[in-house]
Amino acid sequence: MFMLKRGTLLAVALSLALLVAGSFALSAASAASVPADAPRIVLDAGHGGVDPGVLGGTTGEKESDVNLKIVQKLEKLFAGAGFRVVLTRKNAGGLYGMPTGGYKRRDMEERRRIIREAEPDIVLSVHQNSYPAAPSRRGGQVFFREGSEAGKALSASIQARLNLLGGREISALKGDFFMLECADCPSALVECGFLSNAEEERLLLTDAYQEQIARAVFEGVLLYLA
């Protein structure tokens, strides 16, 4: 169950109020003085190293790079709001050691180890989608673990913010993903957009749109906690 101490709740409420007022600003000082009982969030940038994930249909850019950039923006937002933030992957490399046989399994097991060690309150795994058979398909899509009501609520909250950004009405979906099974806390796997859609690919590769996506996900989490 998710429990917040009073001070933490105040911090979250304050962040939310500032956010709603449209004047949310990061403070380096607040990030440096995170209380021990602050909510803990694990941010997982999908893929990495020899596993690029999907590739941009036009540019060939790697999903793994886009995931990391968005996670780094999320890290700043959550740290600035007083969360304790743990990243699974901190750079372009994978988490498998040597890229020999079984690397994917080792990579996933290392992510799970990091998540369990963090004892998080929330886990977010960040990915990009691709569906070349239907290149018009676009928009963020959030997945939750089947049977997790908290994960469903978290995912619906993030999905609502992504829908606002993209001007769509998409529902969060249950999904059978390893990353959603790593902890008992609420978790969401966020597919930020489609690298197979030329226009969305162009947007997803810009710093400004990555920032908009990160902010939408961040707001979705805060609204879930509020």
Ligand SMILES: [Zn+2]
């Ligand atoms: Zn992926």
